[in-house]
């Protein structure tokens with residue numbers, strides 16, 4: 001199969017023929033139809049998250065089941081699926097604690113660049129190639145754990161389904177599962193990107209009185225408002241804390257979602273929430289970066305800081321909720337689909353993401 005292999009950080013991926021082994025007992029071979037280019041792929045390619053090399057990146061994807069291992073009962077050939085980048089085993093400490101996105105079995109596999117049994121199905125010129133988050137979708141096919149496949153209806157466009165596999169669920173879940181945003185809340189969202197617009201959209205849908213979008217680029221105001229933001233603040237030129245207090249009767253926001261991972265943004269969110277409010281940290285900071293907070297205010301303001309990974313819930317359940325809202329016209333996913341390109345343009349797609357192009361570029365395999 002054709003795949004994009006990353007051999008060195010900060011270099012272009014190489015499009016080449018890669019062999020893919022048959023799925024084992026509880027694995028599934030999926031023909032990839034669409035895969036988004038996400039910031040986590042970019043961080044990996046830049047060496048920030050330091051995945052093992054060589055590796056096939058890509059973790060936001062959809063496709064059709066091609067073959068199943070002998071013990072697979074969940075999906076069958078021909079099923080349309082979203083791939084989950086945090087498949088869970090159901091049997092470890094965290095799975096029993098109902099924190100499936102923290103699954104130990106998955107964590108060990110993802111860290112080692114393998115599937116669950118510690119081995120790889122990918123090879124180039126007979127040398128093993130690492131898996132990325134048990135997905136590796138920048139390729140025509142992927143072998144994934146059975147629990148990494150979520151069956152969807154046949155009429156959902158593959159591009160839309162792919163986006164639900166990461167950015168949409170991350171932003172939606174941060175608001176619904178972690179912020180537990182309530183009707184009448186004032187919600188701040190920092191970072192109007194692939195995740196941020198979904199947090200904005202979900203907060204508006206959850207009945208927020210005001211959704212305040214914050215970015216350093218004022219050109220993002222239009223898109224933020226089109227997904228439900230009622231206000232837009234430029235954090236380079238405006239006093240965000242003062243403005244948000246003015247919006248919420250002098251109190252500060254009820255919830256703040258940070259989608260940037262920048263330490264100064266997290267500190268700003270902490271300052272900008274009201275007592276008893278919560279900061280939801282979604283964006284991923286660079287390794288070793290620290291956030292400074294006024295420690296004496298933690299007890300007496302009862303402010304909370306909550307980490308949110310992959311929407312903080314059960315990804316597969318949330319895929320279904322989001323697609324249900326999409327189907328009845330309440331959650332707009334069609335407008336999030338940006339340029340469609342072939343695998344041969346993947347390095348360009350990474351550059352567009354770096355340049356801040358907002359709508360998601362999708363690598364599609366039907367052309």
Ligand SMILES: [Zn+2]
Pocket residue numbers: 038039040041059060166167
């Ligand atoms: Zn992602």
Ligand SMILES: [Zn+2]
Pocket residue numbers: 088089090091092093094095102103104105106
């Ligand atoms: Zn587990």
